[in-house]
Amino acid sequence: MSDVRPLRIGMVSPYSFHVPGGVQFHIRDVAEHLLGMGHHVSVLAPSDDDTELPSYIESAGRAVPLPYNGSVARISFGPVASSRVKRWLAENDFDVLHVHEPSSPSLSMLAMWAATGPIVATFHTSNPRSRAMSAAYPLLRPGFEKLSARIAVSEDARRTVVDHLGGDAVVIPNGVFVDRFAAASPRAQWQGTTERPTLAFLGRLDEPRKGLQVLTAALPEVLRAHPGVRLLVLGRGDAEEALAVLRDEPAAREAIELLGPLDDDAKASLLRSVDAYVGPHTGGESFGIVLVEAMSAGAPVIASDLGAFRRVLDDGELGLLTRTGDAPALAEAVRAVLDDPAAARARAQRAAVGVRRYDWSRVAAQILDVYDTVTLGADKVGEDPRLGLLARWRPKVS
Amino acid sequence: MDHALERLDGTWGVVLLTVLLLLVVGWYLSYLAARLDRLHHRVETSRAALETRLARRAAVALEVSRQLAPPAGEQLRLAASRMVRAPDAPVSEAGENLLARALHQAFADQKQVTRLRADPATGELLDELVLAGERVQLARRFHNDAVAHAQRMRRKKVVRWAKLAGTAQMPQMVEIDDSQPESLAWQPPPQGGIA
Numbered sequence: 001m002s003d004v005r006p007l008r009i010g011m012v013s014p015y016s017f018h019v020p021g022g023v024q025f026h027i028r029d030v031a032e033h034l035l036g037m038g039h040h041v042s043v044l045a046p047s048d049d050d051t052e053l054p055s056y057i058e059s060a061g062r063a064v065p066l067p068y069n070g071s072v073a074r075i076s077f078g079p080v081a082s083s084r085v086k087r088w089l090a091e092n093d094f095d096v097l098h099v100h101e102p103s104s105p106s107l108s109m110l111a112m113w114a115a116t117g118p119i120v121a122t123f124h125t126s127n128p129r130s131r132a133m134s135a136a137y138p139l140l141r142p143g144f145e146k147l148s149a150r151i152a153v154s155e156d157a158r159r160t161v162v163d164h165l166g167g168d169a170v171v172i173p174n175g176v177f178v179d180r181f182a183a184a185s186p187r188a189q190w191q192g193t194t195e196r197p198t199l200a201f202l203g204r205l206d207e208p209r210k211g212l213q214v215l216t217a218a219l220p221e222v223l224r225a226h227p228g229v230r231l232l233v234l235g236r237g238d239a240e241e242a243l244a245v246l247r248d249e250p251a252a253r254e255a256i257e258l259l260g261p262l263d264d265d266a267k268a269s270l271l272r273s274v275d276a277y278v279g280p281h282t283g284g285e286s287f288g289i290v291l292v293e294a295m296s297a298g299a300p301v302i303a304s305d306l307g308a309f310r311r312v313l314d315d316g317e318l319g320l321l322t323r324t325g326d327a328p329a330l331a332e333a334v335r336a337v338l339d340d341p342a343a344a345r346a347r348a349q350r351a352a353v354g355v356r357r358y359d360w361s362r363v364a365a366q367i368l369d370v371y372d373t374v375t376l377g378a379d380k381v382g383e384d385p386r387l388g389l390l391a392r393w394r395p396k397v398s
Numbered sequence: 399m400d401h402a403l404e405r406l407d408g409t410w411g412v413v414l415l416t417v418l419l420l421l422v423v424g425w426y427l428s429y430l431a432a433r434l435d436r437l438h439h440r441v442e443t444s445r446a447a448l449e450t451r452l453a454r455r456a457a458v459a460l461e462v463s464r465q466l467a468p469p470a471g472e473q474l475r476l477a478a479s480r481m482v483r484a485p486d487a488p489v490s491e492a493g494e495n496l497l498a499r500a501l502h503q504a505f506a507d508q509k510q511v512t513r514l515r516a517d518p519a520t521g522e523l524l525d526e527l528v529l530a531g532e533r534v535q536l537a538r539r540f541h542n543d544a545v546a547h548a549q550r551m552r553r554k555k556v557v558r559w560a561k562l563a564g565t566a567q568m569p570q571m572v573e574i575d576d577s578q579p580e581s582l583a584w585q586p587p588p589q590g591g592i593a
Contacts, residue, residue: 116436142433145436145437145440146436148440148443149536149540150543166550167546167547168543170535170536170539362584366532369529369532369533370536373447373533374447374540376443376450377446377447378447
């Protein structure tokens with residue numbers, strides 16, 4: 001499929017691999033896929049010295065917690081990190097530099113400032129136009145001018161780039177190893193029966209944007225039609241708040257099984273086993289990777305009608321969409337899926353085919369095409385000479 | 399001490415301030431010039447990349463045209479052969495649009511594409527055509543983005559007033575139809591295969 005020559009690729013993660021997160025998983029997966037294709041990949045990331053890291057990840061030193069975009073990110077920023085970035089660039093002689101999320105103060109931003117040559121940036125988040133961003137933009141503009149290519153992981157993330165930063169970005173979705181989910185083995189304890197169908201929820205329990213509270217509020221109504229339903233909840237965090245609405249609903253409380261955080265294999269098995277996956281998110285999702293994972297595993301999907309989810313589910317072709325934050329509507333959709341399992345299965349089968357467009361084999365090829373385009377006839381990645389008087393005195397080339 | 403301050407207030411102060419101001423203005427101008435220089439470089443590199451991609455698409459389209467029956471095949475052959483050129487020849491927007499139209503016409507019919515794909519060699523050729531088209535889209539996006547940034551800088555009053563761009567021409571976006579025929583759109587592999 002790919003006819004791209006072997007490249008030396010430098011990737012920069014803004015967040016520490018010490019903490020799990022969508023951006024880190026994305027970088028890990030794409031790096032491993034590209035390594036498997038015979039490219040050289042080095043990932044620079046903040047990390048605490050005691051964390052075990054795969055050999056292709058280079059530590060850029062300690063990360064500090066910083067609240068960002070509604071959650072806490074661990075990042076590195078400052079003169080020490082900056083000189084570490086420069087050393088890494090000098091040591092590696094990259095053909096292309098790929099920074100992730102360079103609009104937040106992070107290693108990525110430092111790398112974008114420090115380097116010249118082919119630089120690619122991926123924007124992961126989507127958020128409405130913010131005052132802080134608009135105010136900061138004139139300061140950031142010179143850095144963004146250096147980017148040879150900008151990638152957004154979804155149409156929503158692209159909108160954010162266009163609105164905040166101007167210019168454009170190409171949309172290349174997040175990737176998933178579809179086969180890992182498709183080939184996972186179901187586990188009997190999570191498989192539903194006609195009497196006791198199972199639903200799955202994945203995500204932080206105490207982050208309202210993941211929407212567990214909407215699902216728990218919908219549960220009593222679901223139970224009235226299907227009294228045997230079990231809701232399997234995977235994720236870390238404190239469920240107290242989301243369960244508070246069920247104070248007077250002991251049956252609903254009993255239908256919920258908290259599994260805690262599980263590893264990747266168990267997650268895939270869970271999605272393979274259940275009768276439906278529910279994504280009641282209320283916002284903050286720019287792509288919807290968890291939906292794609294559920295679709296890969298062949299689980300029927302019921303999700304909020306957020307823009308990103310709408311697109312992943314082909315406007316309801318590949319799964320049911322319900323009004324965001326609307327518990328009664330969600331209850332009705334869940335009932336519809338449990339009432340007519342054949343229709344749900346048919347949709348899930350279509351989804352399992354459609355989801356192939358997010359498989360890493362395709363997504364990584366698209367990313368490689370970007371690298372190939374920006375390196376075509378370009379110099380290697382080098383250190384940016386300081387802009388200003390001194391730079392002007394250098395003999396002019398070309 | 400008092401004496402020194404008094405003197406600073408006077409002529410020396412004015413001189414010092416002027417020198418400082420000139421230094422700051424000089425630094426700022428050279429900083430803008432360096433940014434502009436870099437943007438021009440990006441425009442040139444990305445334009446060269448786009449030209450290479452367009453030449454590649456034309457070459458593949460020409461090859462594909464040999465597999466098609468006339469008249470669509472003949473039309474595509476004509477349009478493509480006009481665009482097969484030395485990689486550094488300037489882009490002909492009209493010619494590229496003609497090629498795009500010929501491609502759309504040649505692959506208007508999904509059934510015909512399915513028939514063509516029945517032959518594995520032709521199928522591979524069509525995949526290559528799609529890939530070449532996707533790469534044109536990427537290269538054009540990146541080039542036009544560079545042009546947009548460069549144009550923005552060039553329109554700044556300071557840049558115009560100080561003639562920082564010198565004699566370099568105002569970069570222009572490449573406006574061509576780079577859409578791909580629907581019928582060639584990417585399809586998921588039939589049975590969980592690896593693409």
